[in-house]
Amino acid sequence: MTISIDPQKTNNESLQPKGWLRYFSFSLDHKVIGIQYLVCGFIFYLVGGTLASAIRIELASPMSDFMPRDVYNQVLTLHGTIMIFLWIVPVVNGAFGNYLIPFYVGARDMAFPRLNAVAFWLIPPSGLMLVASYFVEGAAQAGWTAYPPLSITTPHSGQIIWILSVLLLGGSSIFGGINFIATIIKLRRPGLKLMQLPMYCWAMLGTSLLVVLSTPVLAGTLILLSFDIIANTGFFNPVLGGNVVVYQHLFWFYSHPAVYIMVLPAFGLVSEILPVHARKPLFGYTTMVFSIMGIVVLGLVVWAHHMFTSGTPPWMRLFFTIATAFIAVPTGIKFFNWVATLWGGKISINSAMLFSCGFIINFVFGGITGVALAQVPFDIHVHDTYFVVAHFHYIVYGGTVFIIFSSIYHWFPKVTGKMLNEKLGILHFVITFIGFNLCFAPQHWLGLNGMPRRVAEYDPQFQFVNQISSLGALLMAISTIPFLINIFFSIRGGKDSGDNPWNALTPEWLTSSPPPVENWEGEAPLVEEPYGYGKQFSD
Amino acid sequence: MLIKKIYLIFTISLVFAISFWIGFNVNLLPAEASINAPIYDELFKILFIIGLIIFIGMTIAVIYSLFKFRKRNDQIGDGIALEGNLTLEIVWTIIPSIIVLLIGLYSYNIYDRMGGMKELNHNHEMMSSDTEKIWAGISQTSDNAISKNNLSIEVSAMQFAFLFNYPKGNFISGELHVPVDQKVSMKMESKDVIHAFWVPEFRIKQDIIPGQPTILNFTPTKVGKYPIICAELCGPYHGGMRASIIVEEESDYNDWFNKNKKSEVNL
Numbered sequence: 001m002t003i004s005i006d007p008q009k010t011n012n013e014s015l016q017p018k019g020w021l022r023y024f025s026f027s028l029d030h031k032v033i034g035i036q037y038l039v040c041g042f043i044f045y046l047v048g049g050t051l052a053s054a055i056r057i058e059l060a061s062p063m064s065d066f067m068p069r070d071v072y073n074q075v076l077t078l079h080g081t082i083m084i085f086l087w088i089v090p091v092v093n094g095a096f097g098n099y100l101i102p103f104y105v106g107a108r109d110m111a112f113p114r115l116n117a118v119a120f121w122l123i124p125p126s127g128l129m130l131v132a133s134y135f136v137e138g139a140a141q142a143g144w145t146a147y148p149p150l151s152i153t154t155p156h157s158g159q160i161i162w163i164l165s166v167l168l169l170g171g172s173s174i175f176g177g178i179n180f181i182a183t184i185i186k187l188r189r190p191g192l193k194l195m196q197l198p199m200y201c202w203a204m205l206g207t208s209l210l211v212v213l214s215t216p217v218l219a220g221t222l223i224l225l226s227f228d229i230i231a232n233t234g235f236f237n238p239v240l241g242g243n244v245v246v247y248q249h250l251f252w253f254y255s256h257p258a259v260y261i262m263v264l265p266a267f268g269l270v271s272e273i274l275p276v277h278a279r280k281p282l283f284g285y286t287t288m289v290f291s292i293m294g295i296v297v298l299g300l301v302v303w304a305h306h307m308f309t310s311g312t313p314p315w316m317r318l319f320f321t322i323a324t325a326f327i328a329v330p331t332g333i334k335f336f337n338w339v340a341t342l343w344g345g346k347i348s349i350n351s352a353m354l355f356s357c358g359f360i361i362n363f364v365f366g367g368i369t370g371v372a373l374a375q376v377p378f379d380i381h382v383h384d385t386y387f388v389v390a391h392f393h394y395i396v397y398g399g400t401v402f403i404i405f406s407s408i409y410h411w412f413p414k415v416t417g418k419m420l421n422e423k424l425g426i427l428h429f430v431i432t433f434i435g436f437n438l439c440f441a442p443q444h445w446l447g448l449n450g451m452p453r454r455v456a457e458y459d460p461q462f463q464f465v466n467q468i469s470s471l472g473a474l475l476m477a478i479s480t481i482p483f484l485i486n487i488f489f490s491i492r493g494g495k496d497s498g499d500n501p502w503n504a505l506t507p508e509w510l511t512s513s514p515p516p517v518e519n520w521e522g523e524a525p526l527v528e529e530p531y532g533y534g535k536q537f538s539d
Numbered sequence: 540m541l542i543k544k545i546y547l548i549f550t551i552s553l554v555f556a557i558s559f560w561i562g563f564n565v566n567l568l569p570a571e572a573s574i575n576a577p578i579y580d581e582l583f584k585i586l587f588i589i590g591l592i593i594f595i596g597m598t599i600a601v602i603y604s605l606f607k608f609r610k611r612n613d614q615i616g617d618g619i620a621l622e623g624n625l626t627l628e629i630v631w632t633i634i635p636s637i638i639v640l641l642i643g644l645y646s647y648n649i650y651d652r653m654g655g656m657k658e659l660n661h662n663h664e665m666m667s668s669d670t671e672k673i674w675a676g677i678s679q680t681s682d683n684a685i686s687k688n689n690l691s692i693e694v695s696a697m698q699f700a701f702l703f704n705y706p707k708g709n710f711i712s713g714e715l716h717v718p719v720d721q722k723v724s725m726k727m728e729s730k731d732v733i734h735a736f737w738v739p740e741f742r743i744k745q746d747i748i749p750g751q752p753t754i755l756n757f758t759p760t761k762v763g764k765y766p767i768i769c770a771e772l773c774g775p776y777h778g779g780m781r782a783s784i785i786v787e788e789e790s791d792y793n794d795w796f797n798k799n800k801k802s803e804v805n806l
Contacts, residue, residue: 064778064779068775069775069776069778070775072775073772073774073775073777141775142772143772147732147733147771147772149731149732149733149749150732150733150772150773150774153731153732153774154774238748238749238750238751239749239750241750242750243750243751244733244748244749244750244751245748245751278608278618279610279616279617279618280617280618280619280620280621281620281621281622282622283621283622283623283624284622284623284624284628285622285623286623287623287628287632309735309744309745309746309770310746310748311745311746311748311751311753314655314656317650317655318647318650318656321643321646321647322643325639325642325643326636326639328635328639329632329635329636329639332631332635333628333631333632333635335597336628336631337628339597339600339604340621340624340627342601342604342605342608343600343604343608344608344618344619344621345604345608345617345618345619346608346609346610346614346616346617346618347604347605347608347609347610348609348610349605349609349610353605357601357602357605360597360601361597361598361601364593364594364597364598365594368590368593368594369590371586371590371639371642372586372590375582375586375642375643375646375649375650376646376650376655377578377579377582377646377649377650377653377655378579378582378583378586378646380742380743380744380745381579381739381742381743381744383744383770384735384737384744384770384771385737385770444567445567448567448568448569448739449567449568449569449739450569450737450739450766450768452737452768452769452770452778453770453772454772454777454778455777455778456777456778457778457779458778459766531622532620533617533618533620534616534617534618534619534620534621535620
């Protein structure tokens with residue numbers, strides 16, 4: 001089944017630039033592309049974080065006084081778009097997926113290396129375009145949801161650039177998704193069974209199915225929206241007889257699965273990290289696989305829970321309530337399994353472990369508010385308020401971003417051959433965890449008590465709680481400093497890690513660190529038990 | 540072994556006790572000023588308590604594991620090679636399923652009591668409501684036949700204001716005045732982009748959509764002045780798009796109504 005790649009044809013070392021220059025080239029090496037995704041994503045994370053800081057500065061006072069109101073709307077639109085499409089989706093899928101999946105299936109590269117490089121190189125131009133649209137006529141200002149008619153009536157150039165940019169990023173995402181499916185199904189080394197794959201492969205298989213099934217719907221919707229803007233068609237324009245609620249259905253048909261596109265890979269990554277540092281097998285492998293697939297199926301039929309106040313008929317409200325609430329079951333199974341993985345282990349308390357445990361605590365909280373939000377009567381009061389803002393930041397920041405950091409601490413020795421400094425790492429975790437909870441926990445109260453989202457000004461009675469939240473945001477901004485110092489100093493002066501500093505059993509650690517161009521000097525090892533901790537010593 | 544079991548039972552009871560105590564003593568919600576509000580708060584309290592039990596339980600389990608099973612300096616080797624436990628996995632599939640199902644049925648009941656499952660009806664003499672396509676909202680009615688005493692108001696929203704049309708008095712107001720303890724039936728439509736009508740003290744919200752009227756019915760129960768907030772991003776001044784709803788005694792309301800009615804006729 002495995003296609004052995006002829007070194008004469010692909011990845012010819014003599015043709016590829018070496019050293020740091022290769023990261024700026026059209027490299028076909030999956031490891032280089034993975035790092036390109038990660039660093040590019042992190043730069044956009046800093047941009048999106050700067051925008052978030054601007055939002056929190058504006059909200060430190062009840063009046064709209066820090067920036068003009070239309071700029072505020074541009075800032076919140078770009079913050080959402082950048083964080084989703086340029087940071088979280090490319091990093092948890094593109095960066096870690098590209099780096100790890102070929103190792104996990106025992107291949108020398110992805111199935112389509114050129115498509116892979118194209119998928120990455122679509123990202124920097126569309127990201128730059130998005131940021132640059134601010135200097136044209138003002139960036140898009142209808143929120144990352146771009147609901148018409150607002151998106152049709154705000155300045156056109158910004159909205160069109162936004163649509164173009166999201167279309168390119170969606171294309172990149174689809175290319176990546178196809179590539180992952182092909183690699184996991186077709187490039188497995190002989191003898192490696194599906195049920196022996198590390199959990200991240202299953203997570204990426206599920207995620208990629210969601211990407212391939214739902215992203216084209218978003219693309220089609222945005223093309224129709226752009227017709228409404230440039231060609232005066234009336235798909236979503238009520239003045240011309242269009243229907244604005246149809247847009248919301250189409251948009252959320254992608255954008256709810258997008259949440260799973262952001263969290264399922266994180267579920268996979270944490271399943272790789274916890275067993276290594278707890279020195280125990282992953283608890284309940286089979287139920288984990290089935291719960292991922294359960295989430296994929298259910299994730300496609302819950303989109304209308306974003307529209308409970310949009311004028312949806314009662315039967316639809318009820319159906320989507322039940323479907324949404326049931327996602328808690330497969331998700332819950334995964335969390336119980338992770339805690340059971342920790343139970344009875346020999347846990348090393350390090351940065352990777354702490355970020356993973358922070359993820360479990362934050363995500364459980366976000367999941368509970370999610371089940372509450374799934375209930376129509378509950379949602380009707382808090383829909384479009386800061387309660388929702390708090391909820392999804394607990395999912396995507398407290399969940400996924402914590403796992404991105406955890407993964408960086410875990411795989412940094414793999415990529416560089418150097419260890420990160422643990423003291424700085426733990427400092428990074430402590431500031432991030434406190435700052436994050438200080439920033440977002442109070443926002444639940446704000447939403448329940450009457451503060452809508454996406455506002456530049458608010459009732460003065462909410463000032464104190466907003467200032468606590470802004471203080472938390474400040475801590476989150478500060479938390480990147482020890483992280484960046486750690487990365488820059490460890491790349492040059494970090495302690496040598498050796499090939500396998502964690503004594504891990506998953507295949508990526510069974511080669512040198514950093515790995516050679518085609519991953520293994522000889523044949524790829526057959527890893528039948530990627531989580532066989534506790535067995536090697538009892539044998 | 541017995542000691543361990545006692546500890547476990549003690550911890551679980553403690554988690555339940557703390558959750559119930561917080562659930563009953565910490566109020567996170569604003570004042571209750573409509574029939575819907577106490578029903579909503581009942582659901583909130585239940586969800587809050589269940590949520591706290593799960594959250595506190597999971598947090599304790601994670602932190603306890605980190606302390607209890609941390610690797611000591613003198614330790615080498617791995618933890619136990621435990622790959623799963625079918626009974627346990629079935630238990631934590633079935634119990635959450637039952638909890639989720641019960642919550643779903645309970646919230647259906649709450650939604651029904653709020654009037655969400657009622658067929659929507661709206662008695663405006665001024666409009667041809669037979670041919671008009673009415674989109675869903677919440678209908679706080681005990682039956683489909685709405686009594687003639689009902690206060691019918693037409694709401695139009697635009698960037699960045701709400702206007703309230705009282706068809707019976709033939710006038711338009713920027714403030715919504717309603718008498719206490721009477722059903723109010725609103726038909727809402729937007730002139731430009733999507734807006735939303737939200738009164739936090741009433742626990743109700745409905746989008747106001749251009750081209751598609753929506754209905755929102757409610758019954759205020761407490762005299763006072765409450766904010767009406769636009770909850771859907773509608774442009775630069777979205778944050779400033781607010782109005783007030785003034786719930787007053789029927790006599791006060793009638794005074795206000797008659798005063799405005801006259802001034803409109805004089806114009």
